[in-house]
Amino acid sequence: MARLKLKEHLINRDWCKGCNICVHFCPKHVLELDSEEKVVAVRPEDCICCRLCELRCPDLAIEVITEQSDHDATSTSEDAVNTSEQDD
Template identity: 60%
Template sequence: MTLTVNRKFCKGCGICIAFCPKQVLDLDEVGKVYVKDEDKCICCSLCELRCPDLAIKVTKEDKGEKV
């Protein structure tokens, strides 16, 4: 699983942070979202779906398991 934030697109609205059930994301000192703890991510993709600027991409890697 990969969680990527395009900081050029991010305006720091915090919607993704509010929707994340595991508190994986946070705002840095300049007000941009960053991945605080990717290991906690459950791949629910709520952050990606709710981001109004399309700044977040969740990629699920297929390891031969049925999803």
Template identity: 65%
Template sequence: MAKRRLRELVIRREWCKGCGICVALCPKQVLELDGEDKSVPARPEDCICCRMCELRCPDLAITVLTDEEEGDGA
């Protein structure tokens, strides 16, 4: 399977309740809560596209948009 690369980490601010699950459980500490207790992608360059923030978001506020990375020979 082709590797995935982050295109965008979309967070609907108005749906996010700032529970911090995505921040605490991200294996690469990509996310942070901002001054208004909303999740923001502070270090998107570190994202490994595991999508666990998306799947564990109780507010359905996170979508991890990815692109398929080109294979070596392609």
């Protein structure tokens, strides 16, 4: 399976409510809240494109754009399963 490569974290600042879920559960500590309590990707180079931030976001405010899937966002949760650190 081809490894996904990060293009960018598309963050909708108007929708983000700063709940911190994505920040706390990011396995690589890529995300942080800024002074306005909105999420920002501070270490995008560490991102493994597991999409758990995107999947857990209650506000649909974050999207992980990858090189292969690009804007059509057709990747499935199976992609993430292989790289996630989700526990039982």
